[in-house]
Amino acid sequence: MTATTIARAWMVRRADGMVLGFTDHDAVLTFDGIRFRPDHGMSARALVQATGLSVDNSEAEGALSDDAITERDVLAGRWDGAAVKMWEVDWTDPSARRLVFAGSLGEIARSQGAFRAELRGLSEPLNAARGRVFHPRCSARLGDGRCKLSLSGETFTAEAAIAEVEDGRILRFSGFPAYEAGWFERGRLLVLGGGAEGLGATVKNDTALPGGGREIELWQALGIAPVAGDRVRLVAGCDKRAVTCREKFDNFLNFRGFPHLPSEDWIMAPQAGGNRG
The missing domain is CATH 2.40.30 (Elongation Factor Tu (Ef-tu); domain 3)
Incomplete structure (x- = not known):
């Protein structure tokens, strides 16, 4: 490919399956079953991609238009976490292209009829903490597979x-x-x-x-x-305490916390209030 025939193309896929394609070329590009429109519904700054696990330093920005990304949808959070891919494409031969970014939309801000969204790379989820946390309060979410409480019916x-x-x-x-x-x-x-x-x-x-x-x-x-x-x-709300699990939800058998852990004060000074010998 030559530099004079290079264009950029973006694909954005929402969680509900809606797909939009944009390009900075002056004509429509089509590949992978996606129609990339030159209506400037979205553009992006130059990518600064990290080799570690930090967030790729880039943003996508564009206009809030009725036929692309509407202000109503942004306010409703329907674009939060949408999948994003970006290619460099030879517009004379779209089969000659290179994927330069794959990830998702992060924080979205809006101002004066436009939006700006952080681009997060595929490595971003690896920054999240893994493993179980030992804490007096429950680590499950009310009604999930670990809590096992049925939220159907009028009680909750x-x-x-x-x-x-x-x-x-x-x-x-x-x-x-x-x-x-x-x-x-x-x-x-x-x-x-x-x-x-x-x-x-x-x-x-x-x-x-x-x-x-x-x-x-x-x-x-x-x-x-x-x-x-x-x-x-x-x-119904849950404050994650053992007494709430037992008395409000009658679900203490599935409590996922450690209510009998000693306090932080005891950990810092275990001899306080106890036998010294």
């Missing part, structure tokens, strides 16, 4: 229609099912319908209101705010 899950939304993160309900105050704190909220369908967040505060009402405060507002009438599903 409730569905209701929103009556009022304040600041995008405080949701109020009327005629809410009877649960003790704080039952859903640290739990999850999932939007089941409307423009924010599929979005989820963690519950910060759960307050029972007079007359059977409920107020749910989220730690962070959803990317797309739900509106009155949208239905949501709430899952």
Whole structure:
């Protein structure tokens, strides 16, 4: 290939299977069953790839357009973690190409109708901690294969229609099912319908209101705010303590923590308060 016929092409694949292709060439390129459009929906800075396990120093940026990457989808988190590949291509012969990057989109920021996303290489997951952590609190996630608690039914899950939304993160309900105050704190909220369908967040505060009402405060507002009438599903919260596992969920047999570990003070000074000899 000669330098005058080199173009760059990007493929982005979301978790739901949607695929988009972009190129900095002035005409459409097609290979691997993907149509790479020259609409500047995405571009990227020069790659600075590390030989170790650090994040590759590069960013992808582009315009938020209706037929490519929309602001609504970015706010909804639908592009988070999307797979990315980048090629250098001879536009006169697309079969003559070289893969120069493969990885995923990291943190995505938006500003003035455009987005900027960190590119993370394939080695990035190797930076994550591996192995079991010995800690007094449970290391499982509520309802996962290690916890084994069934979240089906009305004991730990409730569905209701929103009556009022304040600041995008405080949701109020009327005629809410009877649960003790704080039952859903640290739990999850999932939007089941409307423009924010599929979005989820963690519950910060759960307050029972007079007359059977409920107020749910989220730690962070959803990317797309739900509106009155949208239905949501709430899952009970777990603070990972052994007493909560035993008394709230009756699931202590599957508790994945070490509640009888000595405190850090004992580890630093094991002779304190004990026999010296």
